[in-house]
Structures are given as structure tokens and as C-alpha cells.
């Protein structure tokens with residue numbers, strides 16, 4: 023098998039030019055051609071990432087394999103470590119497909135798998151770190167074509183283009199790729215880059231439609247006043263956080279919050295009421311940054327039944343995250359593939375996930391309060407300093423949930439934009455999981471590359487990091503936690519000063 027990625031990496035710019043798209047599609051085409059040559063008697067070893075994008079990627083590839091009558095064996099992993107690479111290498115499979123991971127661990131896959139005569143396909147969108155081409159490895163990643171991948175395409179998107187290159191029949195999987203993109207926070211008042219092309223495919227296949235509406239969670243399932251009360255991503259001053267204020271707000275707009283004895287859902291409103299509500303909400307948000315941002319595209323999965331939370335692609339992505347992070351990856355993948363039993367179980371898992379988030383936040387808030395009570399005299403689980411917060415949850419938060427906690431803290435607007443949020447939690451086998459985020463929207467991409475920063479810090483304690491500009495993660499040995507934290511404080515303090523001088 024020839025390595026398809028031995029080409030020069032194009033200069034990476036924000037714009038996705040037709041030339042870059044062509045270069046990416048050529049990579050995809052060559053990978054599909056190479057994969058088509060694999061004997062159908064082979065069982066393909068599939069490895070994917072446990073977040074929503076990783077599960078969506080796996081669902082797209084599995085459906086494609088089933089359509090081709092191929093056998094597969096799947097593993098979902100929180101990260102691809104050297105131990106896992108060694109375990110995979112010891113297995114008897116000869117063909118391996120990695121989705122939504124692999125690029126950051128290219129060296130490991132080259133050494134342990136390709137180096138042992140295994141054939142490797144990587145369908146990923148994470149940033150490259152060092153090597154990206156080797157004999158025996160077919161590598162598809164938008165960065166190889168000079169395409170930035172934090173908004174333009176997800177791991178599921180790369181998997182989708184690969185599937186589509188194998189057969190155009192697979193365009194009916196485009197909506198799954200978009201769920202992955204949404205899970206990776208790539209949707210920002212619409213899709214851009216290659217995701218836009220996937221959106222067109224999904225619309226043409228009739229699996230998804232985009233409507234303009236209020237971009238709030240729970241509109242399919244929760245009473246309208248509850249949806250407004252819980253609107254924290256888009257703050258509605260005077261309404262968010264108060265049930266009675268939310269009910270009053272709806273009434274003041276001339277809309278009855280109840281129909282008979284039951285609370286109305288957004289989907290129960292007529293067109294005229296919807297316009298009144300949308301206008302009212304935007305007016306109430308005046309004074310906020312972009313008050314109209316609460317209105318925008320809402321993606322409806324047409325195959326899901328009316329009234330099901332799964333009908334909203336954003337909620338589907340949350341549900342997949344829940345399944346992945348709570349050890350029910352196969353349930354999430356089954357839900358993507360339309361299995362009704364899996365969908366029911368996935369919905370139950372979503373409930374558990376919300377409880378996990380709540381208990382992680384409770385621990386965080388309690389610890390933050392204790393911090394201010396005890397002063398500097400003892401070792402702290404939360405370190406607050408100028409421009410940096412370090413949360414070491416140890417065993418108090420699941421390692422698979424620490425990224426979610428870091429994201430919530432970063433978005434909470436309790437810290438000035440530009441504050442680094444570094445969080446740690448214990449993972450199995452004496453490892454510690456690290457998640458790294460930055461407070462304040464939109465400034466990340468321009469000012470910092472979190473993946474590069476974390477890679478440098480983790481390297482000082484022999485840890486392994488990866489990710490994107492705006493969200494990075496790492497795995498380190500638990501015994502190195504203190505050293506890692508000391509190094510992070512030193513490195514990030516220097517970094518902030520440097521940034522301030524150059525700003």
C-alpha cells in the first residue's frame with residue numbers, strides 16, 4: 023500500500039480555497055481507492071474517539087462497512103496512548119482504521135503498527151504534530167491540504183467524505199457527520215468550509231433540514247418557559263434563571279404559556295406567536311453582545327419523531343457525548359444508526375450525564391468557596407491566579423467529564439476573556455487526564471493555540487497532548503501532577519506576559 027500523504031503540506035490559511043478543497047478530495051479519493059483493494063474477508067479493526075464526533079465518525083464508517091459486507095471490530099478510546107497502540111499491534115488484525123484520532127499519535131501508529139507490517143488508515147482532523155506520512159499509513163486530514171479544521175470539518179466529516187468516495191449511496195449519512203461537527207463546536211450560526219458541503223448533501227438526501235429559530239436547548243421537549251429559564255448560553259436578562267420571570271415574560275408578549283392544563287412547548291406556537299417571541303427575546307437581550315445571536319439556524323433531523331429530543335441535531339450531539347463519556351459508546355453509535363432500543367437507552371444515559379455534570383459543578387463550586395475560606399495555607403484543589411485557573415479534581419470528577427467541566431467553567435463568564443482554564447482528573451491505571459480551555463469566545467483562534475501550549479507543558483513531564491487551537495487535552499502520569507502544575511504555572515505566566523507585550 024502506498025502512503026498517500028507524502029505530499030508537501032500546503033500553507034495553512036483561514037480561507038478554504040477551491041485548490042485546497044481539491045487537494046483534500048484527492049487525498050480522500052486515494053484513500054478510498056486504497057481501501058477498496060482490501061480483501062472483504064479481512065476483519066477491519068476500527069478505533070475511534072469517545073466524544074460525539076468520534077462516535078459519529080464510527081457510525082458513518084460502520085454503516086459504510088455494513089453496506090460493503092465488511093466485518094469490523096470496534097474500540098472506542100478516550101485517547102490513543104502508547105499502551106493502546108501496543109495492545110492493538112499485538113492483535114492479529116492486518117488492517118486498522120482510526121477515526122477522529124490518530125493524527126496526533128502518528129509516530130506511535132507508524133512505529134507499532136505500520137512498523138509491524140500492519141496497514142493503517144487514519145481519518146482525522148486534529149492538528150498534526152511532527153510526522154504525517156509513512157509507508158503503510160494512508161493519512162487523510164484536512165491539514166494536509168492546508169485546511170484549518172476547527173470549524174471547517176470534523177472527524178465525522180472526514181469519515182463521511184471517505185464513505186462518499188467509496189459509494190455515493192453513503193450521502194444519506196451526511197447528517198451524522200454534521201452531528202459530529204456540532205459535537206466538536208464547529209457550528210457557529212451556520213456551517214463553514216467543507217461542513218457546508220456536507221450540509222448540502224444532507225439536505226439533498228432529505229435527512230436534515232435547517233430552519234431559522236431560537237437556538238435554545240430543549241425546544242422539542244421542555245415547556246417554553248423552562249427553555250427560557252434555562253437559557254444560559256444566550257443570556258436573557260431578567261428571564262434566565264427565574265421560572266416565574268420566564269412565565270411572566272411569555273404572558274407580556276401576549277402568548278399564553280399554557281394550553282388547557284399543560285404547559286406549551288415552543289413547537290406548539292403558531293407562526294405569528296413565534297415571530298412575537300423571537301422579537302421579544304432579542305429586545306430583552308439588548309445590551310448583550312450580539313442580542314440577535316439567539317436566533318439562527320436550527321438543524322432538524324427529519325428521521326426522528328416529532329417531539330423527540332433527538333430531532334434537534336444539537337441535542338443529538340449532547341446525547342452522543344453523554345453515551346461516550348459514561349461508557350455507553352455502542353449505545354450512542356446504535357442511536358446514530360437508527361436503532362430504537364439504543365435511542366431509548368441513550369436518552370436514559372443523557373439523564374445520567376446531566377446528573378454527572380451537576381455533581382461535577384457542585385464539587386467545583388463548593389471547592390471554590392472553601393478555597394477563599396482557607397487562604398493560602400494548604401494545598402488547593404483549585405488554584406486561582408491572574409489569567410489562570412487550575413482545577414485539580416483528582417477523583418472528584420470523572421476523567422471523561424473533566425473536559426466538559428473545563429468547557430463550562432471557561433464559558434461561565436466568571437473569568438475575564440483570555441483566562442486559561444486547566445483542569446485535571448484521575449483516569450484509570452495511575453494516569454491523570456488534563457483538559458485545557460480558554461475563557462472568552464472568539465479570541466482563542468487569533469491569540470493562542472492551546473494545543474501547542476499544552477503540548478509544550480505536557481512534554482516536560484513526559485505526557486502526551488493533542489487537540490485543537492481552542493480545546494486541548496493531555497494524559498500524564500498521576501505521580502507527575504504536582505510537577506505538571508508547577509510547570510504550567512511557570513509556562514503560562516510567561517506566556518501571558520509575552521502576549522500582553524505583543525498585543
Ligand code: C5P
Nearest residue numbers: 101425457487488489493494495496497
Ligand atoms: O478531552 P478534552 O475534551 O479535553 O480534549 C480536547 C481535545 O484534545 C479533543 O479534540 C481531544 O481529541 C484532544 N486530545 C488529544 N490527546 C489527549 C487528550 C485530548 O488529542 N491525550
Ligand code: ZN
Nearest residue numbers: 075122177206
Ligand atoms: Zn473531532
